[in-house]
Amino acid sequence: MTLDEITKQFATAGSIGKIQPHGGGHINDSYHLVNNQENESDYLLQKINHYVFKDVDLLMNNISMVTYHITDHLKKDNQKDLNRRSLTIVPTTDGALYFKDPDGNYWRIFNFIKDHVVFEATSDPELAYEGARMFGSFTNMLSGINPSDLGDTIPKFHSIKWRFSNLKESIAEDAVDRVKLVRDEIRYVETSIGLMSKIQELGEKGSIPLRVTHNDTKINNVLFDRDHKGLCVIDLDTVMPGYVHYDFGDGIRTFTNTGEEDDEDLNNISMDLDLYRAFASGFLESTREILNKTEIETLVYAGLLFPYIMGVRFLTDYIAGDVYYKTKHKEHNLVRAKAQLKLAMDGESKLEKTQEIIKGLV
Numbered sequence: 001m002t003l004d005e006i007t008k009q010f011a012t013a014g015s016i017g018k019i020q021p022h023g024g025g026h027i028n029d030s031y032h033l034v035n036n037q038e039n040e041s042d043y044l045l046q047k048i049n050h051y052v053f054k055d056v057d058l059l060m061n062n063i064s065m066v067t068y069h070i071t072d073h074l075k076k077d078n079q080k081d082l083n084r085r086s087l088t089i090v091p092t093t094d095g096a097l098y099f100k101d102p103d104g105n106y107w108r109i110f111n112f113i114k115d116h117v118v119f120e121a122t123s124d125p126e127l128a129y130e131g132a133r134m135f136g137s138f139t140n141m142l143s144g145i146n147p148s149d150l151g152d153t154i155p156k157f158h159s160i161k162w163r164f165s166n167l168k169e170s171i172a173e174d175a176v177d178r179v180k181l182v183r184d185e186i187r188y189v190e191t192s193i194g195l196m197s198k199i200q201e202l203g204e205k206g207s208i209p210l211r212v213t214h215n216d217t218k219i220n221n222v223l224f225d226r227d228h229k230g231l232c233v234i235d236l237d238t239v240m241p242g243y244v245h246y247d248f249g250d251g252i253r254t255f256t257n258t259g260e261e262d263d264e265d266l267n268n269i270s271m272d273l274d275l276y277r278a279f280a281s282g283f284l285e286s287t288r289e290i291l292n293k294t295e296i297e298t299l300v301y302a303g304l305l306f307p308y309i310m311g312v313r314f315l316t317d318y319i320a321g322d323v324y325y326k327t328k329h330k331e332h333n334l335v336r337a338k339a340q341l342k343l344a345m346d347g348e349s350k351l352e353k354t355q356e357i358i359k360g361l362v
């Protein structure tokens, strides 16, 4: 089916004209549907990556519950401009949350958030504060949902023990003969696994509660308006039960990195402490009231865990022959892995300083 035919399966208003590829996610394919009718809004069409998200029905039910809850919350809060402040699923003409085409591909449509800006990185503490405040407020708004009402869209997604055992398996298999190229990276991962398992162990002991978390709080998953005020948190595929550390951690990973996620020059990579303070301050601003003492005291470990877990995942995919992430070139996963592990190491060396920053904020 053509994109045009797929679009026609949905209950969009107005008349759809141009269909343009949109955004740079590593997982789904997205298209901007431009509305020819001026008073009607544009849309976002997405092909859901079914290799990554095995249970699309569960996934879309999660998103439906979450977007409904957020819109409701914003309405009660008398917020204006709701169509730019939350995602809304556009159902199919049959009223379903998604469409499965004859080739077995899954599609969905959301409202398009107009006049937004998005950042891949920032050196501006105010922007980091604002983005963090948005992610924190996302989790805060969802604290009214019982986490067990949501399913796991990717089981064990942020289980570092599981990710570590996947890495071990890929090493044992060495499918494309790359293990010999990554001995140093493997050594670092093995040395730090104890420290990095801390949060999972707190969860297993019941010292930190499950919440509804976003689980992909990268800087480019928050949309800003032209004045750089937060508009909307996007990419809800991994919204599921998790620990608050997951959202704090992935934010620290992407907002405070002075380099790129896939920076080839490791000298560019470090955890910037001013950005750290700004991010932590925005995040705590909107979550302080819901977090318990243990959560706050152990947040700092999340800033290490996330560069580390992403390093482990990119490394695993490199060793396995690039089967999970979209890559731009042959060594892309290796470059990403090195960059993320460098950031984890830098975070380890700044553990005391970052703990001080968090303490100073509470």
Ligand code: GN1
Pocket: 024, 025, 026, 027, 028, 052, 216, 218, 235, 237, 238, 261, 310
């Ligand atoms: C993937 O598709 P995207 O870019 O939003 C990944 C995240 C990683 C991220 C690394 C479902 O997210 O977990 O943090 O790449 N999503 C999934 O940039 O694996």
Ligand code: MG
Pocket: 025, 027, 216, 235, 237
């Ligand atoms: Mg994502």
